[in-house]
């Protein structure tokens with residue numbers, strides 16, 4: 001009788017284990033986005049709330065305006081230190097995880113400054129320049145639930161006088177004035193269209209100006225690949241030689257990767273060691289033109305069904321936010 005009951009308990013435990021783990025594995029893209037994600041129309045209020053709650057530690061800035069709709073590009077200047085760090089949450093409209101990460105960093109770090117010695121030491125050494133979205137036009141479309149894939153800004157690139165959501169726009173991460181002529185993407189309808197000339201877009205002019213003013217010690221760009229080929233990987237600038245500066249960047253990127261567990265698989269993020277794109281992207285521009293160590297982080301994992309989950313439900317989002325904040329803190333401590 002006792003053996004039978006033990007067997008039953010064991011079976012129940014196994015069922016619980018299997019169903020528990022399959023729940024986590026079956027996280028899917030949720031659209032319109034879960035309420036836990038920041039929204040374009042409430043961003044100003046959020047940023048004001050965060051900066052008003054910590055005057056003297058957080059300042060709310062506008063670094064420029066978008067090209068077609070003149071939407072403000074907001075930044076938070078967080079910290080009291082002399083070493084400036086740039087964090088851009090988003091270049092591509094549908095890649096919203098980085099926007100959510102950016103706001104979480106600002107909120108969590110500013111709230112913990114007074115009572116957490118570790119955070120205080122970091123923010124006394126560094127000032128984080130957090131730009132939640134460099135592409136407010138694309139982000140607006142996605143965060144308002146209009147369409148779930150909108151990569152580019154809203155420039156009328158086919159010049160037909162209206163916004164075609166699926167084809168119009170410039171890929172802001174191909175528009176930087178470095179290696180721009182090596183990029184063959186000239187088709188205005190392509191999702192990777194590089195623009196009519198280097199830095200043709202006001203968004204890119206704005207971030208170049210900030211980059212030239214601030215003498216950044218490090219730059220991080222968050223992305224989320226919907227393709228399922230790049231997920232949970234860190235990409236460095238395209239270089240010919242691995243000099244000391246590059247090797248140090250590689251060391252810090254590897255540390256960040258090792259500190260970030262994957263969403264639905266065992267193990268942690270990895271550092272891409274193969275060749276890197278020689279196009280006009282942010283990491284190439286900051287590294288080669290401004291001398292700033294820079295890396296791109298692809299957030300969002302692949303679930304057990306092989307789907308790239310870049311719009312996960314709130315429960316997974318919150319896990320991702322905590323993990324990336326910890327990795328960021330480790331990186332700053334190791335710099």
Ligand SMILES: [Zn+2]
Nearest residue numbers: 092095223224
């Ligand atoms: Zn991207």
